[in-house]
Amino acid sequence: MKEWQIEMRSQSGLITGLLFSVVTVYAISFATLNAKLPGTVIAGLLWIALLFSGAASLPRIFLAEEEQGTADLLRLVARPHAVFWGKSIFNCLQAVVTGLILSFLYIGFTSKAVSVPWLFTVCIAMGSLSLAGAVTLCGAIAAQAANRSVLSAAIAVPLLLPLVALGVSGLRVALNDGAISDGYVAAVGLTGYAFATLATGPYIFAAVWKT
């Protein structure tokens, strides 16, 4: 609730994400104007946009608490699980909303037909959830370090590589470029990834929160 109140008054995260989405979609559409791109390339470009949109805003939720000096107040009054879930739920909502808007804008601008709409939606939604879970956790782990931004990015790279591979694989199939069985595997993999990061996150966070 606190995250929601602060976001509604500052609107920094949502506006950053949406502006980034519009600019990215515009840039990619302009660069590929009149080009006939295969589904794999479109899926890859879309995931790059999703990744950078999320990486730009999602880890801030924990890093900002340390930078503004409010983290100690939370440590004094809150259980680690409450802090983790409060911030994760907010980040997940933000990531899914931004991800869906970005994706449909992108598809609209590139005029690429989505041949398997349910797979496309599942890949974007679960991919955004996974991205939010992983990036939030990285931000939480790195928040107390002196060089927190660099550390957060460094931890995120190995976590995000399999996520990007699964996401591109699923979207490629949804855009009519691959076997549907690969799409099922990607959808199940992304769903599992989202649950894994969100299920283990509170325990990892609890271990680092008061150290």
Next chain:
Amino acid sequence: MIGWVGGIVITSKDYTADIPEKLLTVDKLGKKYGGRWIFRGISFQLGVGDRLVILGRNGAGKSTLLKTIAGLTSRTEGAVAFPDGDSRHVLGLCALEQSVYGQLTVEEHLQLTADLRGCPARVDELLQQVNLDYARTRAASQLSTGMKARLKLAMAIQPDPFVLLLDEPGAGLDEEGRNLVEKITADQAKRGCLIVATNDPLERRLANLELQLV
């Protein structure tokens, strides 16, 4: 003098040995940072009515000691024990370097900390107590330093903690604010114990125990 531990002098003004209940036990507490001991071998016990003031020059480790006792900074050695119960309910801390959320109003802060602690918010009562009722709907970013200090005091005493830790409580406060701190410390001594870290000679009078960090 009631103790000498690892370069720390503990003196007493009117110390009574028969304290019925130990609310805070600090045992051989030490904190090392960057290869240097900030403090080491600090041991004391506080019970109901004890008011300990921690004195020391700038950089002596007063604030770090308070944060270590509160569990906000890891300790290198030693132990800190509170009575059984959730530390969110038994401990209150008001620190100079603690920040508040600029976008939240005064009353939203108190509601937030109450929700997270799982204790009654007591917004009206606390705001009247710290004389901040007139600014209850004002965003924290619009508060003066002294008003923020009052808000932090209100959040610290919200759960009626057994142990109240105050770091430079008079900093940024006017005369009325200082009187308020004095009243809060007197009230705290009736239900629990208090530790004040300060360099202000006037705030020494808040305490009946002194600990000098050297």
